[in-house]
Amino acid sequence: MEESLIYPLPNRAWIDVNVNALRRNALALTERTGLPLIPMIKADAYGVGAAGVVRSLEPLEPMAYGVASVEEGEILRHLGIARPIIVFTPILEADYPRADSADLTPSLGDAASIRAWSAYAKPYQLAIDTGMNRAGLPWRDVASAREAVRLSPPAGAFTHFHSAELENGSAELQVERFFQAIDALGVDIPFLHADNSAAAARGLDGRGRWGAVRPGLFLYGVGAATGIQPEPVVSLRARVVDIRWVEAGDTVSYDAVYTAPQRERIATATIGYGDGYPRSLSDKATALVNGARVRQRGLVTMDMTMFDVTSVPCEIGDVVTLWGEKGGPELTVQGVARSAGMSPYELLTGLAPRLQRRFNEV
Numbered sequence: 001m002e003e004s005l006i007y008p009l010p011n012r013a014w015i016d017v018n019v020n021a022l023r024r025n026a027l028a029l030t031e032r033t034g035l036p037l038i039p040m041i042k043a044d045a046y047g048v049g050a051a052g053v054v055r056s057l058e059p060l061e062p063m064a065y066g067v068a069s070v071e072e073g074e075i076l077r078h079l080g081i082a083r084p085i086i087v088f089t090p091i092l093e094a095d096y097p098r099a100d101s102a103d104l105t106p107s108l109g110d111a112a113s114i115r116a117w118s119a120y121a122k123p124y125q126l127a128i129d130t131g132m133n134r135a136g137l138p139w140r141d142v143a144s145a146r147e148a149v150r151l152s153p154p155a156g157a158f159t160h161f162h163s164a165e166l167e168n169g170s171a172e173l174q175v176e177r178f179f180q181a182i183d184a185l186g187v188d189i190p191f192l193h194a195d196n197s198a199a200a201a202r203g204l205d206g207r208g209r210w211g212a213v214r215p216g217l218f219l220y221g222v223g224a225a226t227g228i229q230p231e232p233v234v235s236l237r238a239r240v241v242d243i244r245w246v247e248a249g250d251t252v253s254y255d256a257v258y259t260a261p262q263r264e265r266i267a268t269a270t271i272g273y274g275d276g277y278p279r280s281l282s283d284k285a286t287a288l289v290n291g292a293r294v295r296q297r298g299l300v301t302m303d304m305t306m307f308d309v310t311s312v313p314c315e316i317g318d319v320v321t322l323w324g325e326k327g328g329p330e331l332t333v334q335g336v337a338r339s340a341g342m343s344p345y346e347l348l349t350g351l352a353p354r355l356q357r358r359f360n361e362v
């Protein structure tokens, strides 16, 4: 019987995920904070691939996993994950039965939701908003939920920092507001947490009362300006499928925005914005071919991107590294995101289903 192909497509373009680096990043945060981990696996583990990421992290026995929807939680259950799974984005009441069936822990931030969820007699996390103004019980106005919280106390409570990486005092202010809200609720909540990657990496103080940290980006190899730094985890790669000489004055790619100033040897790689290699990198990116740095030429297209390999050894079938290990600062996720005018979160979560995820225990 013929196998039908579905995404991802093998042997076109792929990401190499360094499993040991992923694990060492997780351990580094445990060591830095002395706290258990709730790895954030939302958005297919930031585009890295949830199945491979949880398989890699399971041996570390994380306290729980964090996701952004009931469906993402169901996927983890389908993968055989038995640990607590916390859904950090609000869910609609219509989805409570599914959350209950999959044994997911919702984040609730208002009295009506808490009352509705209490029908299931299952744990929830109380979300407290301390300045992000996105979701959760506003820290100024906890009175509206005091009675509901008293009747159905949460298994834990948390807040989320809006600018932990800036070190501008805002996270400290949010911590103050968080404890004000907890005190005003007047209910004993045994488990409190707040730190994302940037806060955990710099060891943000939670009055010694944090019970866990919730890192995402750090695990996947992207650090903040300060604090401990992670090892790179993700490399993006493709193959050279065409090499040609162009003459001075010839243009390359759509819209002819790049004109070769001299004779150039152009290599075409099997990567494009259809894979999550951003079009905004056009004429700005560099990449690695056989250990040498090459400049990208013309617009990035959906399936192919061209590079100037005039002065480097390059043959059909060679691997092009768009970012990743040994690429130097410009070829980190962060460096490439900066060139693309994107955040590293956006660059990673944009990695398309077409890319194969290769989890390597090197």
Ligand SMILES: *Cc1c(COP(=O)(O)O)cnc(C)c1O
Pocket (backbone or CB within 6 Å): 040, 088, 160, 195, 196, 197, 198, 214, 215, 216, 217, 218
């Ligand atoms: C995404 C998320 C995190 C992790 O943030 P990073 O900056 O990637 O570490 C932590 N907590 C909540 C509630 C989140 O939504």
